[in-house]
Amino acid sequence: MKNIKNTAYSIARADLAACVSSSGYIAGAHHFVDLWARDSLFATLGANMAGQSAISRKTIETFLHYQQPDGLVPYLILRSKHGLGKYFNRHVYYKDPVAHFRSHMSFGIVPDGGVMTIIAARAYRENSGDTAFLKQHYTKLVNAFMWYEKRSGGSLIREWFQCEWADALLKSGRTLYTNVLYFKAATDMAWIARKMRFIPDVEYFARRAEEIRTLINTHLWTGSFYADWKDWKRQDYFAVHPNMLAVIFGLADKKQATSILAFAKKHTWNGWTMENSFPVYPIWRVPLLHMLIGMRDYHNGLIWLQPGILYAVAQCIAGNRREAKTVFRHIAEKVIRTRGVHEVYERSGTPVKRWVYRSEQPFAWSSGLFVWASHILEG
Numbered sequence: 001m002k003n004i005k006n007t008a009y010s011i012a013r014a015d016l017a018a019c020v021s022s023s024g025y026i027a028g029a030h031h032f033v034d035l036w037a038r039d040s041l042f043a044t045l046g047a048n049m050a051g052q053s054a055i056s057r058k059t060i061e062t063f064l065h066y067q068q069p070d071g072l073v074p075y076l077i078l079r080s081k082h083g084l085g086k087y088f089n090r091h092v093y094y095k096d097p098v099a100h101f102r103s104h105m106s107f108g109i110v111p112d113g114g115v116m117t118i119i120a121a122r123a124y125r126e127n128s129g130d131t132a133f134l135k136q137h138y139t140k141l142v143n144a145f146m147w148y149e150k151r152s153g154g155s156l157i158r159e160w161f162q163c164e165w166a167d168a169l170l171k172s173g174r175t176l177y178t179n180v181l182y183f184k185a186a187t188d189m190a191w192i193a194r195k196m197r198f199i200p201d202v203e204y205f206a207r208r209a210e211e212i213r214t215l216i217n218t219h220l221w222t223g224s225f226y227a228d229w230k231d232w233k234r235q236d237y238f239a240v241h242p243n244m245l246a247v248i249f250g251l252a253d254k255k256q257a258t259s260i261l262a263f264a265k266k267h268t269w270n271g272w273t274m275e276n277s278f279p280v281y282p283i284w285r286v287p288l289l290h291m292l293i294g295m296r297d298y299h300n301g302l303i304w305l306q307p308g309i310l311y312a313v314a315q316c317i318a319g320n321r322r323e324a325k326t327v328f329r330h331i332a333e334k335v336i337r338t339r340g341v342h343e344v345y346e347r348s349g350t351p352v353k354r355w356v357y358r359s360e361q362p363f364a365w366s367s368g369l370f371v372w373a374s375h376i377l378e379g
Contacts, residue, residue, distance in 0.1 A: 005374065008332035012370040013050050015341045015362030016043060020052075023077065023097060024059025025368070028343065028360035030089050035062060035077040035097070037113040038165050041120040042306075043368030048127035049375040056124045057133060063117045064140045066099035071147030073113035074099035105167065105287065108160025111151070112178055114144035115185040122188035131195065138196055145189050148182055149208070156215050157182050162287065164229075166239070166276075168298040170285045173231035176220055177242040183212045184249040213251055225260045226252075228277070238278045240268050244310035248317055257318050264311055265323075272330040272349060273308030276300075293356045302352060303345040305331060305366040309373045316377055328377055331370070341367040 018029050025047070026032065027039035041063070044056035066074045078098045080091035103110050118141055125134055134141075148157060156174040164175045186209035193201035220227045220234065226246055228237040243264065247257045268275040276299060286296045308331050315324035334349060335341055342351040343360040352359040 004329060004332050004336065008335040009371065009374045011335050011339070012046075012341050012367045012374075016046060016050065016364060016367040016371060017052065018362045019043065019364035019367070020055050021079070023062045023079070024055060025364045026079065027365065028363050030360055031358075032343075032360045032363070033091060034079050035059065037063060037073070037075045037116045039363075039365040041116040043364035044120045045123055046368035046371030046373075046375075048123055048372075050371045053124060053128045053130075056120065057128070057130070060117060060120050060124060061137070062097075063113060064137055064144075066097075067114075067140055067144065068101070070150075071114065071143035071145075072101055072109070073117050073144050073147075074101050075110035075113040076100040103160070103162050103167065105289070106160055106162040108163045108172075110163045111148070111157055111159055112165065112181055114147055115178070115181040117141070117144055118185040118188050118192075119181065122191055125192070125195065134192055134195060138192070141189065141192060142201070145185055145205070148185070152182075154211070156212070156219065165241075166299040168287060168290050168295065169281055169300060170287060171229050171231070171235065173229050174219055175229040175242075176216070176226050176239060176246075179212065179216055179220075180226075180242045180245045180249060180251055183209060183216060183251050184245070186212055187250070216246075216251060221256070223259075225263050237281065238263060238267065240264055240274045240276060240278075240307035241304075241310060244307065244314045247314035248310065254318075257314070261311075261315060261318060261320070268307070269327075270303065270347075272334055273303060273305060273327070274311045276302070276304055276307055294354055295357050298344070298357075301347065303347060303349070304343075305334075305341065305345075306369055309366070309369045313373050313376055321377070324377055328373060335370065341370060 019025050023035055025040040025043045027036045040059050044059055047056045063073050080093045101109060121141055156179045158174055161170050161172045164177050186205050190202050190205035193205055219230050222236050225238050226243050227234045228239040229235050243260050246252045247260055267278040281300050290296055290298055312324045312328040338351055340361045341363055343363040344352050346352055
């Protein structure tokens with residue numbers, strides 16, 4: 001196990017390093033050469049533990065640099081222009097990167113940039129001890145969180161179609177993924193405020209975290225797991241990624257975590273990682289564009305590493321280290337067998353390579369999470 005883990009760790013660390021740009025972590029080195037908040041900022045969690053914390057800081061500061069006056073942080077910072085050629089590694093680069101706040105598919109505001117920036121900022125400070133960083137950016141981090149407070153009106157974040165990370169599916173309303181990040185951002189702002197010794201702020205953010213926890217449990221807890229989203233009714237799909245984050249971030253209590261992990265193992269374990277969701281979504285929830293390019297299963301059947309990595313971490317946090325290490329070994333073997341950390345895989349376990357779309361590799365998000373999980377499982 002140790003040799004497998006060490007070999008896979010070296011591959012993941014090298015893939016993460018290959019995604020470094022002058023602006024911080026880009027999502028990938030071929031067609032995803034831009035900074036996506038979820039990809040780039042989740043990647044920093046591993047970077048902090050792999051001697052790349054300076055790049056973590058640069059990535060966070062890049063997103064804060066493009067923050068709007070109202071506090072909104074971009075979800076995407078484009079380095080190269082959109083176009084079909086981009087997916088064949090033919091880039092036309094901007095002289096200066098361009099920040100995007102709205103989905104280029106549905107034109108709704110994509111809200112996860114600010115919460116991911118806060119989460120990444122806390123993790124960076126926790127690992128680096130860089131208090132000067134917090135002093136320099138505290139006001140911007142507060143403004144980022146307050147954008148959500150104004151938008152939510154004291155409730156949960158609502159979003160439009162194709163504005164969640166799984167943007168190849170049609171869902172809108174109060175999504176679990178974004179609101180778990182909202183909860184985590186509130187707890188992290190309380191932590192940051194405590195480091196800054198701003199006691200009134202600590203009390204405010206801690207109170208909001210508990211209010212958000214209550215709202216998520218009220219609207220999305222099914223009795224066995226957290227539902228994927230709620231629009232006009234609760235949509236009881238089991239999305240693995242945000243349910244694992246709910247366990248890892250402490251949103252779920254011990255009883256809920258036990259239930260979530262048992263449900264995941266029973267319904268989404270595929271032999272080497274976790275399925276993205278259960279059950280599959282109806283075909284009418286797949287956008288037409290993805291149907292036309294032969295990627296109807298991009299978020300609805302294809303396999304991603306993030307859910308499996310997060311499942312291993314969640315099991316470890318829950319005290320089930322044997323299960324965690326077993327799952328992580330299977331994922332490590334896949335990384336070694338495919339000679340890299342790829343974005344997305346066919347159900348056979350091979351990286352996607354179709355007539356229009358090819359799985360990105362190296363892929364910062366999964367590489368960073370793999371490195372991060374390696375350190376947690378060894379801790």
